[in-house]
Amino acid sequence: MITxxxxxxxxxxxxxxxxTVGITHFAQDKLGDLxxxxxxxxxxxxxxxxxxAVIESVKAAAEVKSPVAGEVVETNPAVVDDPxxxxxxxxxxxxFFKLRVDNPADVxxxxxxxxxxxxxx
Amino acid sequence: MPDPASIPPAPDRLARxxxxxxxxxxxxxxxxxxxxxxxxxxxxxxxxxHLHTRTQAGLFDVSHMGQxxxxxxxxxxxxxxxxxxxxxxxxxGRQRYAxxxxxxxxxxxDLMIFNxxxxxxxxxNAACKVADIALLGREIGGRCEIRVREDLALLALQGPGxxxxxxxxxxxxxxASFMHGARVRLAGSDCLVTRSGYTGEDGFEIxxxxxxxxxxxxxxxxxxxxxxxxLGARDSLRLxxxxxxxxxxxxxxxxPAQAALTWAIQKVRRTGGARPGGFPxxxxxxxxxxxxxxxxxxxxxxRPEGRAPIREGVEITDQDGRPVGRVTSGGFAPSVNxxxxxxxxxxxxxxxxxxxxxxxxxxxxxxRVVALPFVPHSYRR
Numbered sequence: 456m457i458t459x460x461x462x463x464x465x466x467x468x469x470x471x472x473x474x475t476v477g478i479t480h481f482a483q484d485k486l487g488d489l490x491x492x493x494x495x496x497x498x499x500x501x502x503x504x505x506x507x508a509v510i511e512s513v514k515a516a517a518e519v520k521s522p523v524a525g526e527v528v529e530t531n532p533a534v535v536d537d538p539x540x541x542x543x544x545x546x547x548x549x550x551f552f553k554l555r556v557d558n559p560a561d562v563x564x565x566x567x568x569x570x571x572x573x574x575x576x
Numbered sequence: 577m578p579d580p581a582s583i584p585p586a587p588d589r590l591a592r593x594x595x596x597x598x599x600x601x602x603x604x605x606x607x608x609x610x611x612x613x614x615x616x617x618x619x620x621x622x623x624x625x626h627l628h629t630r631t632q633a634g635l636f637d638v639s640h641m642g643q644x645x646x647x648x649x650x651x652x653x654x655x656x657x658x659x660x661x662x663x664x665x666x667x668x669g670r671q672r673y674a675x676x677x678x679x680x681x682x683x684x685x686d687l688m689i690f691n692x693x694x695x696x697x698x699x700x701n702a703a704c705k706v707a708d709i710a711l712l713g714r715e716i717g718g719r720c721e722i723r724v725r726e727d728l729a730l731l732a733l734q735g736p737g738x739x740x741x742x743x744x745x746x747x748x749x750x751x752a753s754f755m756h757g758a759r760v761r762l763a764g765s766d767c768l769v770t771r772s773g774y775t776g777e778d779g780f781e782i783x784x785x786x787x788x789x790x791x792x793x794x795x796x797x798x799x800x801x802x803x804x805x806x807l808g809a810r811d812s813l814r815l816x817x818x819x820x821x822x823x824x825x826x827x828x829x830x831x832p833a834q835a836a837l838t839w840a841i842q843k844v845r846r847t848g849g850a851r852p853g854g855f856p857x858x859x860x861x862x863x864x865x866x867x868x869x870x871x872x873x874x875x876x877x878x879r880p881e882g883r884a885p886i887r888e889g890v891e892i893t894d895q896d897g898r899p900v901g902r903v904t905s906g907g908f909a910p911s912v913n914x915x916x917x918x919x920x921x922x923x924x925x926x927x928x929x930x931x932x933x934x935x936x937x938x939x940x941x942x943x944r945v946v947a948l949p950f951v952p953h954s955y956r957r
Contacts, residue, residue, distance in 0.1 A: 487617065487621060487622055487808070488621045488622055488623040488624075490623075490883075490885065490908035491883050491884050491885055491908065491915075493884065509884075509937070511884065511885045511908065513621075513622040513623060513808055513812065513907065513908055513910075514616075514622070514808060516885070516887065539623075542621075
Protein backbone atom coordinates (compact mmCIF):
# COMPACT_ATOMS: atom_id res chain seq x y z
CA MET A 456 0.00 0.00 0.00
CA ILE A 457 1.38 3.42 -0.93
CA THR A 458 -0.05 6.91 -0.38
CA UNK A 459 0.78 9.80 -2.66
CA UNK A 460 -0.33 13.44 -3.01
CA UNK A 461 -1.02 15.99 -5.77
CA UNK A 462 -0.36 19.70 -5.94
CA UNK A 463 -4.18 20.12 -6.08
CA UNK A 464 -4.28 18.68 -2.54
CA UNK A 465 -5.73 15.25 -3.30
CA UNK A 466 -4.39 12.12 -1.66
CA UNK A 467 -4.44 8.70 -3.35
CA UNK A 468 -3.87 5.38 -1.58
CA UNK A 469 -3.10 2.38 -3.80
CA UNK A 470 -3.83 -1.23 -2.79
CA UNK A 471 -3.30 -3.70 -5.67
CA UNK A 472 -4.73 -1.91 -8.72
CA UNK A 473 -7.48 -0.05 -6.83
CA UNK A 474 -6.80 3.39 -5.39
CA THR A 475 -8.85 5.44 -2.92
CA VAL A 476 -8.95 9.23 -3.48
CA GLY A 477 -9.71 12.09 -1.10
CA ILE A 478 -8.62 15.62 -0.23
CA THR A 479 -5.96 16.50 2.31
CA HIS A 480 -6.39 18.06 5.73
CA PHE A 481 -4.78 21.20 4.30
CA ALA A 482 -7.44 21.35 1.54
CA GLN A 483 -10.41 20.88 3.85
CA ASP A 484 -9.06 23.55 6.18
CA LYS A 485 -8.67 26.00 3.27
CA LEU A 486 -12.17 25.28 1.96
CA GLY A 487 -13.96 25.57 5.29
CA ASP A 488 -17.15 23.71 6.20
CA LEU A 489 -18.25 21.47 3.31
CA UNK A 490 -21.99 21.52 2.57
CA UNK A 491 -22.35 19.63 -0.72
CA UNK A 492 -20.64 16.74 -2.52
CA UNK A 493 -21.45 15.45 -6.02
CA UNK A 494 -19.71 12.17 -6.86
CA UNK A 495 -18.67 10.83 -10.26
CA UNK A 496 -20.75 7.99 -11.70
CA UNK A 497 -19.46 4.47 -11.05
CA UNK A 498 -18.02 3.16 -14.31
CA UNK A 499 -16.85 6.57 -15.50
CA UNK A 500 -13.39 6.58 -17.08
CA UNK A 501 -11.27 9.45 -15.83
CA UNK A 502 -8.11 10.90 -17.34
CA UNK A 503 -5.31 12.02 -15.06
CA UNK A 504 -6.20 15.41 -13.49
CA UNK A 505 -9.76 15.31 -14.85
CA UNK A 506 -12.48 16.87 -12.64
CA UNK A 507 -14.21 13.98 -10.87
CA ALA A 508 -16.23 15.18 -7.84
CA VAL A 509 -17.79 18.60 -7.20
CA ILE A 510 -17.51 20.00 -3.70
CA GLU A 511 -19.03 23.12 -2.22
CA SER A 512 -18.10 24.73 1.05
CA VAL A 513 -19.81 27.63 2.79
CA LYS A 514 -17.31 29.80 0.94
CA ALA A 515 -16.66 28.35 -2.51
CA ALA A 516 -17.10 25.65 -5.10
CA ALA A 517 -14.20 23.35 -6.02
CA GLU A 518 -13.47 20.09 -7.81
CA VAL A 519 -11.75 16.93 -6.74
CA LYS A 520 -9.60 15.78 -9.65
CA SER A 521 -8.58 12.23 -10.37
CA PRO A 522 -4.85 12.10 -9.58
CA VAL A 523 -4.26 9.40 -12.22
CA ALA A 524 -6.15 7.76 -15.09
CA GLY A 525 -8.59 4.99 -14.21
CA GLU A 526 -12.20 3.86 -13.90
CA VAL A 527 -14.46 4.74 -10.97
CA VAL A 528 -15.41 1.48 -9.20
CA GLU A 529 -16.97 2.82 -6.01
CA THR A 530 -18.03 6.14 -4.45
CA ASN A 531 -18.47 6.99 -0.78
CA PRO A 532 -22.17 7.71 -0.06
CA ALA A 533 -21.33 8.89 3.48
CA VAL A 534 -19.77 12.17 2.29
CA VAL A 535 -22.82 12.90 0.11
CA ASP A 536 -25.13 12.38 3.10
CA ASP A 537 -22.85 14.26 5.49
CA PRO A 538 -20.24 16.46 3.77
CA UNK A 539 -18.85 17.50 7.17
CA UNK A 540 -17.14 14.06 7.29
CA UNK A 541 -14.63 15.48 4.81
CA UNK A 542 -13.76 18.21 7.32
CA UNK A 543 -13.60 15.96 10.36
CA UNK A 544 -11.76 12.99 8.80
CA UNK A 545 -10.45 14.01 5.35
CA UNK A 546 -7.87 11.25 5.05
CA UNK A 547 -10.07 8.48 6.54
CA UNK A 548 -13.89 8.22 6.55
CA UNK A 549 -14.10 11.32 4.34
CA UNK A 550 -12.74 9.61 1.20
CA PHE A 551 -14.48 10.33 -2.13
CA PHE A 552 -14.09 7.51 -4.66
CA LYS A 553 -12.13 4.40 -5.64
CA LEU A 554 -10.48 3.96 -9.02
CA ARG A 555 -9.20 0.92 -10.85
CA VAL A 556 -6.06 2.62 -12.04
CA ASP A 557 -4.82 2.16 -15.60
CA ASN A 558 -1.21 2.05 -14.50
CA PRO A 559 -0.19 1.63 -10.85
CA ALA A 560 3.18 3.20 -11.63
CA ASP A 561 1.35 6.51 -12.24
CA VAL A 562 0.54 6.59 -8.52
CA UNK A 563 4.08 5.92 -7.39
CA UNK A 564 5.27 8.80 -9.59
CA UNK A 565 3.26 11.38 -7.58
CA UNK A 566 4.57 13.30 -4.53
CA UNK A 567 5.22 11.36 -1.35
CA UNK A 568 4.16 12.78 2.01
CA UNK A 569 7.42 14.62 2.65
CA UNK A 570 7.37 16.27 -0.77
CA UNK A 571 3.70 17.24 -0.36
CA UNK A 572 4.22 18.69 3.12
CA UNK A 573 7.13 20.72 1.79
CA UNK A 574 4.96 22.08 -1.05
CA UNK A 575 1.72 22.75 0.85
CA UNK A 576 2.66 25.73 2.93
CA MET B 577 -4.48 50.27 -22.81
CA PRO B 578 -6.11 52.61 -20.31
CA ASP B 579 -4.26 55.69 -19.16
CA PRO B 580 -2.26 54.51 -16.12
CA ALA B 581 -3.08 57.74 -14.31
CA SER B 582 -6.79 56.86 -14.46
CA ILE B 583 -6.31 53.56 -12.61
CA PRO B 584 -6.59 54.00 -8.86
CA PRO B 585 -3.54 52.62 -7.08
CA ALA B 586 -4.06 49.27 -5.36
CA PRO B 587 -3.93 49.79 -1.60
CA ASP B 588 -0.50 48.48 -0.65
CA ARG B 589 -1.57 48.04 2.93
CA LEU B 590 -4.98 47.02 4.24
CA ALA B 591 -6.54 49.12 6.97
CA ARG B 592 -7.09 47.52 10.37
CA UNK B 593 -9.93 47.98 12.81
CA UNK B 594 -9.36 48.68 16.53
CA UNK B 595 -10.11 44.97 17.17
CA UNK B 596 -7.40 43.61 14.87
CA UNK B 597 -5.21 42.31 17.71
CA UNK B 598 -8.24 40.65 19.34
CA UNK B 599 -9.11 38.84 16.09
CA UNK B 600 -5.57 37.48 15.86
CA UNK B 601 -5.70 36.42 19.53
CA UNK B 602 -8.95 34.57 18.86
CA UNK B 603 -7.37 32.65 15.97
CA UNK B 604 -9.35 34.35 13.20
CA UNK B 605 -8.62 33.75 9.54
CA UNK B 606 -8.17 37.28 8.20
CA UNK B 607 -9.13 38.29 4.66
CA UNK B 608 -9.18 41.55 2.68
CA UNK B 609 -12.63 43.15 2.58
CA UNK B 610 -13.46 46.68 1.39
CA UNK B 611 -9.86 47.77 1.98
CA UNK B 612 -9.74 46.30 5.50
CA UNK B 613 -8.22 43.18 6.96
CA UNK B 614 -11.17 41.46 8.65
CA UNK B 615 -11.99 38.04 10.15
CA UNK B 616 -13.86 35.77 7.72
CA UNK B 617 -14.13 33.08 10.38
CA UNK B 618 -12.77 31.98 13.74
CA UNK B 619 -11.60 28.42 14.50
CA UNK B 620 -15.14 27.07 15.06
CA UNK B 621 -15.99 27.81 11.40
CA UNK B 622 -18.80 29.49 9.48
CA UNK B 623 -21.52 26.85 10.07
CA UNK B 624 -21.13 26.80 13.86
CA UNK B 625 -20.78 30.58 14.03
CA HIS B 626 -23.98 31.01 12.03
CA LEU B 627 -26.00 28.60 14.18
CA HIS B 628 -24.53 30.05 17.37
CA THR B 629 -25.84 33.50 16.39
CA ARG B 630 -29.34 32.10 15.72
CA THR B 631 -29.47 30.28 19.07
CA GLN B 632 -27.30 32.36 21.46
CA ALA B 633 -25.38 35.58 20.74
CA GLY B 634 -22.73 36.51 18.19
CA LEU B 635 -20.29 39.43 18.39
CA PHE B 636 -19.31 41.03 15.06
CA ASP B 637 -16.65 43.66 14.38
CA VAL B 638 -18.19 46.03 11.83
CA SER B 639 -15.80 48.90 12.52
CA HIS B 640 -14.96 49.08 8.81
CA MET B 641 -18.34 50.70 8.20
CA GLY B 642 -18.44 54.49 7.98
CA GLN B 643 -19.91 56.52 10.83
CA UNK B 644 -20.81 60.10 9.97
CA UNK B 645 -22.64 62.76 11.97
CA UNK B 646 -24.68 65.60 10.51
CA UNK B 647 -24.97 68.59 12.83
CA UNK B 648 -27.08 71.72 12.61
CA UNK B 649 -30.76 72.69 12.53
CA UNK B 650 -31.06 72.10 8.77
CA UNK B 651 -29.41 68.65 8.74
CA UNK B 652 -32.58 66.55 8.41
CA UNK B 653 -34.05 68.69 5.63
CA UNK B 654 -30.70 68.68 3.85
CA UNK B 655 -30.38 64.88 4.06
CA UNK B 656 -33.89 64.52 2.60
CA UNK B 657 -32.50 65.93 -0.66
CA UNK B 658 -30.33 62.80 -0.99
CA UNK B 659 -32.60 59.99 0.28
CA UNK B 660 -36.30 59.17 -0.43
CA UNK B 661 -36.93 58.71 3.27
CA UNK B 662 -38.77 60.72 5.95
CA UNK B 663 -35.87 62.16 7.94
CA UNK B 664 -37.66 65.29 9.23
CA UNK B 665 -40.31 63.04 10.79
CA UNK B 666 -37.81 60.68 12.44
CA UNK B 667 -38.21 61.18 16.20
CA UNK B 668 -35.20 61.53 18.49
CA GLY B 669 -34.07 58.11 19.67
CA ARG B 670 -35.30 56.37 16.50
CA GLN B 671 -33.45 54.80 13.59
CA ARG B 672 -34.48 54.34 9.96
CA TYR B 673 -33.14 52.43 6.93
CA ALA B 674 -32.40 54.60 3.89
CA UNK B 675 -30.51 54.71 0.61
CA UNK B 676 -28.74 57.36 -1.42
CA UNK B 677 -30.26 57.49 -4.90
CA UNK B 678 -28.92 58.78 -8.23
CA UNK B 679 -30.58 60.75 -11.05
CA UNK B 680 -31.50 57.50 -12.84
CA UNK B 681 -33.36 56.30 -9.73
CA UNK B 682 -30.64 53.76 -8.86
CA UNK B 683 -29.20 53.10 -5.42
CA UNK B 684 -25.71 54.48 -4.70
CA UNK B 685 -25.48 53.01 -1.17
CA ASP B 686 -27.77 51.93 1.62
CA LEU B 687 -27.41 53.28 5.13
CA MET B 688 -28.90 53.64 8.60
CA ILE B 689 -29.97 57.03 9.97
CA PHE B 690 -30.31 57.52 13.73
CA ASN B 691 -31.74 60.70 15.23
CA UNK B 692 -29.49 61.35 18.23
CA UNK B 693 -31.46 64.46 19.21
CA UNK B 694 -28.61 66.93 18.80
CA UNK B 695 -27.57 65.49 15.43
CA UNK B 696 -28.07 62.63 12.94
CA UNK B 697 -25.79 59.59 13.16
CA UNK B 698 -25.31 57.77 9.84
CA UNK B 699 -23.81 54.32 9.28
CA UNK B 700 -22.75 53.66 5.66
CA ASN B 701 -21.08 50.76 3.86
CA ALA B 702 -17.29 50.50 4.03
CA ALA B 703 -16.84 50.13 0.29
CA CYS B 704 -18.95 53.25 -0.37
CA LYS B 705 -17.93 55.48 2.50
CA VAL B 706 -15.40 57.61 0.62
CA ALA B 707 -17.98 58.32 -2.10
CA ASP B 708 -20.76 58.88 0.44
CA ILE B 709 -18.73 61.39 2.43
CA ALA B 710 -17.80 63.20 -0.79
CA LEU B 711 -21.48 63.25 -1.81
CA LEU B 712 -22.56 64.66 1.56
CA GLY B 713 -19.87 67.32 1.45
CA ARG B 714 -20.63 68.32 -2.13
CA GLU B 715 -24.42 68.33 -1.92
CA ILE B 716 -25.28 69.39 1.64
CA GLY B 717 -21.97 70.51 3.18
CA GLY B 718 -23.22 74.10 3.02
CA ARG B 719 -26.36 73.31 5.02
CA CYS B 720 -24.99 71.27 7.90
CA GLU B 721 -21.72 70.28 9.52
CA ILE B 722 -20.44 66.84 8.50
CA ARG B 723 -18.28 65.05 11.06
CA VAL B 724 -16.65 61.80 9.96
CA ARG B 725 -16.20 59.77 13.14
CA GLU B 726 -13.07 57.75 12.44
CA ASP B 727 -12.51 57.75 16.21
CA LEU B 728 -15.44 55.33 16.68
CA ALA B 729 -15.54 51.55 16.34
CA LEU B 730 -18.75 49.62 15.65
CA LEU B 731 -19.67 46.29 17.22
CA ALA B 732 -22.80 44.23 16.59
CA LEU B 733 -24.17 41.84 19.17
CA GLN B 734 -26.85 39.67 17.56
CA GLY B 735 -29.04 36.77 18.57
CA PRO B 736 -31.70 35.75 21.09
CA GLY B 737 -29.12 36.00 23.91
CA UNK B 738 -27.93 39.50 22.98
CA UNK B 739 -29.99 41.43 25.53
CA UNK B 740 -29.07 39.11 28.41
CA UNK B 741 -25.38 39.44 27.48
CA UNK B 742 -25.41 43.22 27.14
CA UNK B 743 -27.58 44.13 30.13
CA UNK B 744 -25.00 43.30 32.85
CA UNK B 745 -22.52 45.76 31.26
CA UNK B 746 -25.06 48.57 30.83
CA UNK B 747 -25.23 51.41 33.35
CA UNK B 748 -28.22 52.96 31.55
CA UNK B 749 -31.42 51.43 30.09
CA UNK B 750 -30.94 49.65 26.77
CA UNK B 751 -33.20 50.59 23.85
CA ALA B 752 -36.31 48.47 24.34
CA SER B 753 -37.40 47.79 20.76
CA PHE B 754 -36.24 47.38 17.18
CA MET B 755 -34.88 50.54 15.51
CA HIS B 756 -34.74 52.48 18.76
CA GLY B 757 -31.47 53.74 20.19
CA ALA B 758 -29.92 55.56 23.14
CA ARG B 759 -26.65 56.68 24.67
CA VAL B 760 -25.66 53.97 27.13
CA ARG B 761 -22.59 53.65 29.35
CA LEU B 762 -21.24 50.15 28.72
CA ALA B 763 -18.43 48.85 30.93
CA GLY B 764 -17.47 52.47 31.62
CA SER B 765 -17.52 53.72 27.98
CA ASP B 766 -19.98 56.21 26.58
CA CYS B 767 -21.63 54.37 23.66
CA LEU B 768 -24.44 54.85 21.16
CA VAL B 769 -26.54 51.67 21.20
CA THR B 770 -29.24 50.95 18.63
CA ARG B 771 -31.47 47.89 18.60
CA SER B 772 -30.75 46.82 15.04
CA GLY B 773 -28.50 44.62 12.98
CA TYR B 774 -27.97 42.58 9.84
CA THR B 775 -28.91 39.04 10.84
CA GLY B 776 -32.70 39.08 11.23
CA GLU B 777 -32.24 38.45 14.96
CA ASP B 778 -32.90 40.71 17.92
CA GLY B 779 -29.68 42.49 18.78
CA PHE B 780 -27.72 45.69 19.08
CA GLU B 781 -25.22 47.77 17.18
CA ILE B 782 -22.80 49.55 19.50
CA UNK B 783 -20.87 52.63 18.45
CA UNK B 784 -17.97 52.84 20.91
CA UNK B 785 -14.84 55.03 21.12
CA UNK B 786 -12.12 53.14 19.25
CA UNK B 787 -9.81 53.32 22.26
CA UNK B 788 -12.39 51.41 24.35
CA UNK B 789 -13.46 48.92 21.68
CA UNK B 790 -11.19 46.00 22.56
CA UNK B 791 -11.97 46.27 26.27
CA UNK B 792 -15.72 46.28 25.55
CA UNK B 793 -15.43 43.41 23.05
CA UNK B 794 -13.53 41.29 25.59
CA UNK B 795 -16.12 42.10 28.27
CA UNK B 796 -18.89 40.97 25.90
CA UNK B 797 -17.02 37.79 24.93
CA UNK B 798 -16.70 37.00 28.65
CA UNK B 799 -20.50 36.94 28.98
CA UNK B 800 -22.11 33.47 28.83
CA UNK B 801 -23.24 32.48 25.34
CA UNK B 802 -21.32 35.15 23.40
CA UNK B 803 -18.98 33.99 20.61
CA UNK B 804 -17.06 35.98 17.99
CA UNK B 805 -18.53 35.72 14.49
CA UNK B 806 -16.77 36.43 11.19
CA LEU B 807 -17.80 37.84 7.83
CA GLY B 808 -18.64 34.38 6.44
CA ALA B 809 -21.50 33.84 8.87
CA ARG B 810 -22.49 37.51 8.65
CA ASP B 811 -23.14 36.92 4.95
CA SER B 812 -25.14 33.68 5.38
CA LEU B 813 -27.15 35.22 8.26
CA ARG B 814 -28.13 38.32 6.28
CA LEU B 815 -28.96 36.24 3.19
CA UNK B 816 -31.33 34.02 5.20
CA UNK B 817 -32.91 37.22 6.56
CA UNK B 818 -33.44 38.46 2.97
CA UNK B 819 -31.29 41.55 3.59
CA UNK B 820 -29.45 43.15 0.67
CA UNK B 821 -25.67 43.37 0.41
CA UNK B 822 -24.64 46.52 -1.41
CA UNK B 823 -22.54 45.82 -4.51
CA UNK B 824 -24.27 42.46 -4.94
CA UNK B 825 -28.05 42.77 -4.44
CA UNK B 826 -28.04 46.55 -4.86
CA UNK B 827 -26.04 48.73 -7.21
CA UNK B 828 -26.36 52.05 -9.06
CA UNK B 829 -28.66 50.42 -11.68
CA UNK B 830 -31.19 48.92 -9.24
CA UNK B 831 -34.16 51.06 -8.26
CA PRO B 832 -35.97 50.82 -4.89
CA ALA B 833 -39.00 49.17 -6.54
CA GLN B 834 -36.81 46.64 -8.36
CA ALA B 835 -35.05 45.89 -5.07
CA ALA B 836 -38.39 45.40 -3.25
CA LEU B 837 -37.42 48.19 -0.85
CA THR B 838 -40.46 50.42 -1.37
CA TRP B 839 -41.41 49.88 2.30
CA ALA B 840 -38.47 52.17 3.15
CA ILE B 841 -40.06 55.12 1.31
CA GLN B 842 -42.58 56.68 3.66
CA LYS B 843 -45.88 58.15 2.37
CA VAL B 844 -44.73 61.70 3.09
CA ARG B 845 -42.07 61.45 0.34
CA ARG B 846 -44.40 59.80 -2.21
CA THR B 847 -46.80 61.24 -4.77
CA GLY B 848 -49.61 62.89 -2.81
CA GLY B 849 -47.53 63.12 0.36
CA ALA B 850 -46.60 66.32 2.21
CA ARG B 851 -43.04 66.42 0.77
CA PRO B 852 -43.21 64.33 -2.42
CA GLY B 853 -39.97 63.84 -4.35
CA GLY B 854 -37.07 66.21 -3.88
CA PHE B 855 -34.43 63.47 -3.99
CA PRO B 856 -32.26 62.28 -6.93
CA UNK B 857 -34.19 60.12 -9.39
CA UNK B 858 -37.57 61.01 -7.84
CA UNK B 859 -39.41 61.01 -11.19
CA UNK B 860 -38.54 57.39 -11.96
CA UNK B 861 -38.69 56.12 -8.37
CA UNK B 862 -42.15 57.59 -7.74
CA UNK B 863 -43.44 56.51 -11.16
CA UNK B 864 -42.47 52.92 -10.32
CA UNK B 865 -44.27 53.20 -6.97
CA UNK B 866 -47.39 54.52 -8.71
CA UNK B 867 -47.32 51.83 -11.42
CA UNK B 868 -45.77 48.59 -10.13
CA UNK B 869 -46.37 46.94 -13.53
CA UNK B 870 -43.76 49.32 -15.00
CA UNK B 871 -40.99 47.79 -12.86
CA UNK B 872 -38.86 45.78 -15.30
CA UNK B 873 -37.37 43.31 -12.80
CA UNK B 874 -37.70 42.43 -9.16
CA UNK B 875 -35.55 41.04 -6.39
CA UNK B 876 -36.91 37.65 -5.30
CA UNK B 877 -35.94 34.69 -3.18
CA UNK B 878 -35.20 31.40 -4.94
CA ARG B 879 -34.82 27.85 -3.69
CA PRO B 880 -33.37 25.16 -5.92
CA GLU B 881 -34.28 21.50 -5.98
CA GLY B 882 -31.49 19.42 -4.49
CA ARG B 883 -28.69 20.49 -2.21
CA ALA B 884 -26.15 22.08 -4.55
CA PRO B 885 -25.55 25.74 -3.69
CA ILE B 886 -26.05 28.17 -6.58
CA ARG B 887 -23.98 31.30 -6.32
CA GLU B 888 -23.86 34.94 -7.44
CA GLY B 889 -23.76 35.47 -11.20
CA VAL B 890 -25.62 32.32 -12.24
CA GLU B 891 -28.18 32.91 -15.00
CA ILE B 892 -31.87 32.23 -14.34
CA THR B 893 -34.09 31.13 -17.24
CA ASP B 894 -37.74 30.33 -17.71
CA GLN B 895 -38.71 26.71 -18.22
CA ASP B 896 -38.03 27.04 -21.95
CA GLY B 897 -34.45 28.20 -21.36
CA ARG B 898 -35.00 31.90 -22.10
CA PRO B 899 -32.85 34.10 -19.80
CA VAL B 900 -35.06 36.04 -17.34
CA GLY B 901 -32.61 37.05 -14.62
CA ARG B 902 -29.50 36.48 -12.59
CA VAL B 903 -28.51 35.42 -9.06
CA THR B 904 -27.09 38.29 -6.98
CA SER B 905 -26.41 36.36 -3.72
CA GLY B 906 -26.49 32.63 -3.16
CA GLY B 907 -25.12 29.94 -0.97
CA PHE B 908 -25.79 27.33 1.63
CA ALA B 909 -28.14 28.46 4.40
CA PRO B 910 -27.27 26.71 7.67
CA SER B 911 -30.58 27.47 9.42
CA VAL B 912 -32.59 26.40 6.36
CA ASN B 913 -30.21 23.44 5.94
CA UNK B 914 -30.17 23.89 2.19
CA UNK B 915 -29.24 26.26 -0.61
CA UNK B 916 -30.92 29.68 -0.99
CA UNK B 917 -30.55 32.57 -3.40
CA UNK B 918 -31.62 36.11 -4.04
CA UNK B 919 -31.97 37.04 -7.71
CA UNK B 920 -33.41 39.70 -9.99
CA UNK B 921 -35.96 38.30 -12.44
CA UNK B 922 -38.30 39.87 -14.98
CA UNK B 923 -41.50 41.18 -13.44
CA UNK B 924 -43.70 38.42 -14.93
CA UNK B 925 -41.67 35.73 -13.14
CA UNK B 926 -41.47 37.33 -9.70
CA UNK B 927 -44.50 35.76 -7.99
CA UNK B 928 -43.82 33.18 -5.27
CA UNK B 929 -44.37 29.67 -6.61
CA UNK B 930 -43.09 30.43 -10.13
CA UNK B 931 -40.94 27.62 -11.51
CA UNK B 932 -37.69 28.69 -13.17
CA UNK B 933 -34.28 27.16 -13.86
CA UNK B 934 -30.71 28.04 -12.91
CA UNK B 935 -27.80 27.07 -15.14
CA UNK B 936 -25.60 25.19 -12.69
CA UNK B 937 -22.31 24.09 -14.27
CA UNK B 938 -24.12 24.21 -17.62
CA UNK B 939 -27.08 22.06 -16.51
CA UNK B 940 -30.54 23.59 -16.00
CA UNK B 941 -31.54 23.00 -12.38
CA UNK B 942 -35.15 23.62 -11.30
CA UNK B 943 -35.61 26.56 -8.91
CA ARG B 944 -38.75 28.06 -7.39
CA VAL B 945 -39.54 31.67 -6.45
CA VAL B 946 -40.21 31.93 -2.71
CA ALA B 947 -41.19 34.75 -0.37
CA LEU B 948 -38.45 36.57 1.54
CA PRO B 949 -37.09 36.24 4.18
CA PHE B 950 -35.99 32.60 4.20
CA VAL B 951 -35.82 32.64 8.01
CA PRO B 952 -38.42 34.75 9.88
CA HIS B 953 -37.13 37.90 11.54
CA SER B 954 -37.11 37.86 15.35
CA TYR B 955 -36.89 41.59 15.98
CA ARG B 956 -38.11 42.93 19.32
CA ARG B 957 -41.11 45.06 18.40
